[in-house]
Amino acid sequence: MSRRLLALAGLLLLSGCLYNARQRADEVMCGLASHPFDLAPAMPPATKPDTGTASPGCEKNSAAAQFPALDVQTTALFQAASDVQQPKPRLEPPIPPEVPGSETPLLKLPTDPAAKMRARERIYPELPPLPAEPVPQPGPDGQPYTLAALQQLGAANSPQLRQAAADVETARGNLIQARAYPNPTVGWNVQPSNDGSTAGVQGPFIDQTIKFGGKLKLASAAAEMDLRNAELALRRARSDLATQVRNTYYAILVAKESVRVSKALAHFTDQVYRLQVVGQLGFTSADYEPAALRAQAYTTRLAYRQAIQTYIYSWKQLVAAVGLRQLPLTEVAGRIDALIPYFDYDTVRAYALRNHTDVLTARNVLDKARYNLKLAQITPYPDVDFNVSFLKEYALAPRQFVHTATIGFPLPIWDQNKGAITAAEGMLVRATEEPHRVEENLSTMLATAYMGYKQNLDALEYYRRFILPDQVRYYRGVFDRRTVDVNAAFGDFVTAQQTLSANVSTYLGILGALWSSVVSVADLLQTDDLFQLATPRELPPLPDLDQLPAWPCCHECPPAGVSQKTAGGACSDATNACLGVQSSEASAITVPSVKVLPPLQPPAAKPLGAAASKQQP
Numbered sequence: 001m002s003r004r005l006l007a008l009a010g011l012l013l014l015s016g017c018l019y020n021a022r023q024r025a026d027e028v029m030c031g032l033a034s035h036p037f038d039l040a041p042a043m044p045p046a047t048k049p050d051t052g053t054a055s056p057g058c059e060k061n062s063a064a065a066q067f068p069a070l071d072v073q074t075t076a077l078f079q080a081a082s083d084v085q086q087p088k089p090r091l092e093p094p095i096p097p098e099v100p101g102s103e104t105p106l107l108k109l110p111t112d113p114a115a116k117m118r119a120r121e122r123i124y125p126e127l128p129p130l131p132a133e134p135v136p137q138p139g140p141d142g143q144p145y146t147l148a149a150l151q152q153l154g155a156a157n158s159p160q161l162r163q164a165a166a167d168v169e170t171a172r173g174n175l176i177q178a179r180a181y182p183n184p185t186v187g188w189n190v191q192p193s194n195d196g197s198t199a200g201v202q203g204p205f206i207d208q209t210i211k212f213g214g215k216l217k218l219a220s221a222a223a224e225m226d227l228r229n230a231e232l233a234l235r236r237a238r239s240d241l242a243t244q245v246r247n248t249y250y251a252i253l254v255a256k257e258s259v260r261v262s263k264a265l266a267h268f269t270d271q272v273y274r275l276q277v278v279g280q281l282g283f284t285s286a287d288y289e290p291a292a293l294r295a296q297a298y299t300t301r302l303a304y305r306q307a308i309q310t311y312i313y314s315w316k317q318l319v320a321a322v323g324l325r326q327l328p329l330t331e332v333a334g335r336i337d338a339l340i341p342y343f344d345y346d347t348v349r350a351y352a353l354r355n356h357t358d359v360l361t362a363r364n365v366l367d368k369a370r371y372n373l374k375l376a377q378i379t380p381y382p383d384v385d386f387n388v389s390f391l392k393e394y395a396l397a398p399r400q401f402v403h404t405a406t407i408g409f410p411l412p413i414w415d416q417n418k419g420a421i422t423a424a425e426g427m428l429v430r431a432t433e434e435p436h437r438v439e440e441n442l443s444t445m446l447a448t449a450y451m452g453y454k455q456n457l458d459a460l461e462y463y464r465r466f467i468l469p470d471q472v473r474y475y476r477g478v479f480d481r482r483t484v485d486v487n488a489a490f491g492d493f494v495t496a497q498q499t500l501s502a503n504v505s506t507y508l509g510i511l512g513a514l515w516s517s518v519v520s521v522a523d524l525l526q527t528d529d530l531f532q533l534a535t536p537r538e539l540p541p542l543p544d545l546d547q548l549p550a551w552p553c554c555h556e557c558p559p560a561g562v563s564q565k566t567a568g569g570a571c572s573d574a575t576n577a578c579l580g581v582q583s584s585e586a587s588a589i590t591v592p593s594v595k596v597l598p599p600l601q602p603p604a605a606k607p608l609g610a611a612a613s614k615q616q617p
Contacts, residue, residue: 022166024169025165025166025168025169028165028168028234029155029156029161029162029165032155032161032238033152033155033156035155035528036148036152036528037147037148037155037242037528037529038147038148038151038242038246038528038529038530039148039529040146040147040148040333040334041339041531041536042536109123109287116287120277120287120290121277124273124290124291124294126274127273127297127298130266130270130301130304131304133259133263133308134308134311134312134329135329136315136329136330136331136332137328137329137330137331138330138331139330139331143333144333145330145331145332145333147245147246147249147333147334147530150245150249150318150332151242153322153323153324154241154242154245154321154322154323155238155241156323157322157323157324158237158322159323160237160241161234161237161238161241163237164230164233164234164236164237164238165234167230167233168227168230168231168233170230171226171227171230171231172227172230174227175220175223175224175226175227177223178219178220178222178223179216179223182208182209182211184206184207184208185206185207185208186204186205186206186207187204187205187207188202188203188205189201189202189203189204189205189391190202193394193395194395199394199395200393200394200395201391201392201393201394201395201402202391202394203391203392203401204389204390205389206387206388206389207385207386207387208386208387209383209384209386210383210384210385210386211383212381212382212383213378213381214378215375215378215379218371218372218374218375219371219375221367222368222371222372222375225364225365225367225368225371226368228360228364229361229364229365232357232361232364233357235357236358239357239526240523241321242528243522243523245318245321245322246519247321247516248314248317248318248320248321249318249332250336250516250518250519251317251515251516252311252314252315252318252332253332253334253335253336253515254314254511254512254515255307255311255314256311256332256336257337257508257511258307258310258508259304259307259308259311261504261508262300262304262306262307263304263307265300265303265304265501265504266297266300266301266303266304269293269296269297269299269300269497269501270297270301272293272297272497273290273293273294273296273297276289276290276293286490289490292490292494293497296494296497296498296501299501300501303505312329315329315330315332318332337511337539338538339531339536339537339538340457340460340514340536340537340539341518341522341531341534341535342457342534342535343450343518343521343533344533345446345450347533348450348521348524348525348533349443349446351525352442352525352526353439353442353443355525355526356438356442356524356526357526358438358442359435359438359439359442361438362431362434362435362437362438363435365431366428366431366432366434366435368431369424369427369428369430369431369432370428372424372427372428373421373424373425373427373428375424376420376423376424377417377421377424379417379420380412380417381412382409382410382411382412383409384409385407385408386405386406386407387404387405387406387407387408388403388404389403390402390403391403442524445524446521449520449521449523450517450521452513452516452520453514453517453520453521456510456514456517457514459510459514460510460511460539461539463503463506463507464507464539464540464541464542465540468503468504468507468542468543469543471500471503472500472543474496475496475497475500478492478493478496479493479496518530522534
């Protein structure tokens with residue numbers, strides 16, 4: 001029984017069933033999953049923005065005291081509402097019926113103040129509550145997912161990575177097979193007697209083909225290039241997975257920022273709309289004015305709702321990117337605008353042209369083409385077939401053993417392998433140009449990705465440093481002028497609010513496009529760290545959109561029903577008190593000087609291979 005088991009084990013060994021390619025592929029996967037990717041760079045010390053000092057008597061709403069004083073000068077500050085010149089009615093051009101909403105009737109309210117206020121409350125009711133944000137669950141061990149943890153999770157579950165690891169084992173097996181020498185042939189030779197009446201001679205023989213010209217060496221060298229390219233393909237698959245995880249990770253961070261900013265915009269547009277309905281935004285308030293603010297409020301509400309949906313489905317894309325079928329919404333660590341990697345074009349290009357897997361693969365293909373051409377050229381050189389037989393004579397006495405030897409080789413007369421040589425030469429010519437083509441392609445891809453990266457980086461800096469701060473200043477100025485100046489145009493206020501919302505939406509789009517271009521540039525580097533060949537830098541501070549003015553005073557304004565003249569005067573006096581001035585000094589308020597930050601200077605390029613300092617968050 002033991003002999004049978006031993007023989008069976010020997011057969012299994014000879015058949016190759018014990019060469020566990022699956023186990024080795026799993027070991028490669030475990031090694032890749034344990035390799036750290038995208039460790040977070042060191043964060044600078046946190047700095048709190050200057051919140052200003054609240055004026056005395058404004059403890060209830062100290063945020064309103066940080067707003068800069070405004071140069072509002074008007075002689076109609078305390079002008080009676082009856083002195084306001086009413087515009088003459090004009091003929092309204094008909095709205096085409098093809099325009100959606102053209103069937104809406106003209107707004108007409110009663111003239112009685114109390115009935116008019118009740119009608120306004122009925123026509124312009126309270127807006128419904130904002131939709132609730134999804135609450136993410138805590139991550140493993142109560143900590144949110146970091147980019148490095150997501151990369152490790154993706155490496156452990158990626159089917160593409162497992163396929164690439166299996167391809168490496170396939171190429172390794174082909175290399176082993178290419179190095180194997182041809183097996184000998186063993187048999188039994190039987191030859192009859194001269195008359196065929198009985199067996200003449202019979203005995204064992206052995207036949208062996210002997211390779212000449214270094215054919216095995218060249219074939220194994222070509223197979224070794226295939227193994228190297230399979231290993232490069234595995235590295236490329238890991239880099240592609242890292243790019244996919246990075247894209248979805250930064251997409252969800254952008255979505256979180258969009259939810260936060262859109263919610264702030266929705267809150268303050270709702271508040272401004274309600275104040276306009278009750279008549280607390282100025283001395284005069286036409287009946288149609290709240291409609292424009294309500295439309296803007298619903299616009300920001302729609303953006304907020306869309307931001308929530310984007311956040312939810314960005315998480316689902318991230319779950320798919322890490323190779324999982326289902327995972328509940330979980331907290332993700334990081335801020336989208338904390339640190340931005342600064343790439344130097346020449347540094348990135350030089351590194352990519354030396355280390356990109358496409359370049360290395362093209363060079364290996366060129367070496368393989370050279371080996372194949374040499375192999376095709378020496379293939380006509382014949383291999384020798386050697387045969388030896390040991391036979392015993394059975395027909396004639398004395399029935400002794402005799403041996404025979406046969407040596408043969410093909411003559412390369414008709415088939416000189418010219419077609420294969422020509423084909424190998426053509427493949428060599430093609431392979432010679434492949435590195436050039438790959439370098440040109442990489443240069444083009446880098447130029448395209450870097451162009452978008454630089455454009456988005458400049459746009460983001462301009463929006464944070466100039467456009468959004470100035471737009472917030474303009475909105476605050478128009479808002480405060482509306483509260484004290486009877487002649488202030490309501491259209492300016494609506495336009496300022498719309499422009500601010502549009503600029504914030506544009507800023508969020510630029511933020512997402514910037515990180516997409518950052519990942520595109522890093523994809524050409526194929527480094528383990530997004531910041532390895534980049535210099536982390538901070539962005540200019542963003543205006544606090546959570547503190548946009550909806551009613552910049554620190555008192556309770558009169559309720560609905562009080563005359564606009566009384567309300568306007570009371571609110572204006574309280575506003576001046578919050579600003580620390582008397583009513584007679586309201587016209588002397590000046591704008592304080594604004595400190596302009598110096599433009600960011602690009603840092604010096606780092607040496608190739610230098611990595612930014614990192615720490616695990």
